[in-house]
Amino acid sequence: MKKRLMTVFLAICTLLACAGCAKNADSKIQTKSSTSPKKAEITVAGSTAFEPLVKQAVKSYAQFNPSVKVNVLGGGSQAGLNQVDQGKVEIGTSDFFAAQQNIVNRDHLSDYKVAVVGIAVVANQKLKVNNLSASQLKDIFSGKITNWKQVGGKNQKITIVSRADGSGSRKAFELNVMGKTPIAAAEELSSNKHLEEYVAKTPGAIGYLAFPYLKDNKPKLKKIKIDNVTPTAEHVKDNSWKIWAYEHMYTRGMSRGEASKFITYMLGDDVQDGMLQKAGYISIHDMEVQKDEHGAMVKTGN
Template sequence: MIIFSWSLPGFAVNAIEPNVIHWAGCGITKKAFMAELAAAYEAKTGIKVDLQGGGATRGIRDTAKLKIDLGGTCRMSLPDVDKVEMHSSLHPVAWDALAIIVNKKNGISQLTTQQVKDIYKGKITNWKQVGGRNAPIELYVRDGKISGVGYAIRQYLFQDSDEDFVSDRVVKSSGPLEKAVEKRPNAIGITGVSSARKRDVKIIGFDGKTPTYENVKDGKYGLYRPLYLVTSPSPSKLVKSFIDYAQSEEGKEILRKNETVPYSDALNLMRKMLIYGFDVR
């Protein structure tokens, strides 16, 4: 699936640096496949892919504004929020699960949908309420409502992209959230499983399932979403070449070795995107 739209006037970045593709966006996308994919592409072609962060929103909007050549996002474009997002094309590359993470010292191994919702709404505030020790729950959340993870949590758990979470531990990106869970025994948060696997945290089950490669691929784990590469509606030949590489069998094998499910390996997962899409408010 590719979402097409109109382009904004401007000049592609790689017109200035013809042997470099400038990428920015979602840190989870970077950890899921971009770092390994970029390294393999450079080794194969000699074309460097310069990787920056900035989040899903930057990945979409900076690409639409032609500030970068290529973006990464773990959410769909939201033109209702900012019309500039209409001026981008999203190319699905992989599937990622949302992982519920706690500190490794936490004895909890599973939570249900209702328990997670109640934690995010401030109805469950102590670990003993879900079978754990008598200690306050420290919920870490992303700021804003349109980050890739924050938007997905709202859509999947609450079917409301405007849902407010009850927490005073608000961070700017997934990195600080994951680091806080590593350090604080009572912490909990949600992040991408591709990123969580590379942290010293405990990934717990959700409704009896854990976000293993096979559970994500088969749709048995309930929280998943596509990961996209973002281009302008008229990308350069260099950018098109990288997109083709990412979606090729060679590119998909790099994803699989990184325990990330290629998009085309699990097209059946699209059935749940009605919950994740624009029609849910």
């Protein structure tokens, strides 16, 4: 009888102990849940020319606002505008004005100009040609000039390398170099990075590339002067180097919530005074000229 009572007593103690453990575990789970709220998320997508700066800014922004996760996607300027227009992302980035493209609800998009990016003309490093006139550059990309010997180089076929249609870098090149003349049949690539790699490995190749992809002085690429002007930030500021574009951030309607906070950060001193320049961009505040959506120049009076 005593053994039976002792067995029952031990069983009850075991049940009580288990119940206490379960309650304690549940309490720990609740505490962990309450101290680790889910992060808010926003997505920035579009321009590959703008992508390096946005990614760099996101890293520092995480220290400033750790409760928000900012996803960064490329895809090109046209894709960025389409996605923000359709409500698929919070911020669409573009190297051209929404008004320059057939965006369904473009009048409902809000434009925030964050930076300026220069577009350099680049060739394979083995090319002996260092300078082209603006008309020669246009004739090369229109297919009128097809061999480097026609512009003082050796007898070598010219391989035209361009960004795909919908690229902001391409739009800037077309507006500032080609005018209404179409680019001839070319190797068309989806990003600045892919274009950089293709030109570097292809003898006789020529293309155009956003300044940030040249900031490390890539040895396999040659920067071509145009009318004896080198592609530098200083020459972009006064429009001596004419191939450049604004880096836009677009939102659907006025920016709000976490998207508004991130855009405000991009326009603030942390980005505009140092980070932006080190990444190979130009602050909009340093420009001596402005462009409208039609490419017309306006002096700023700086």
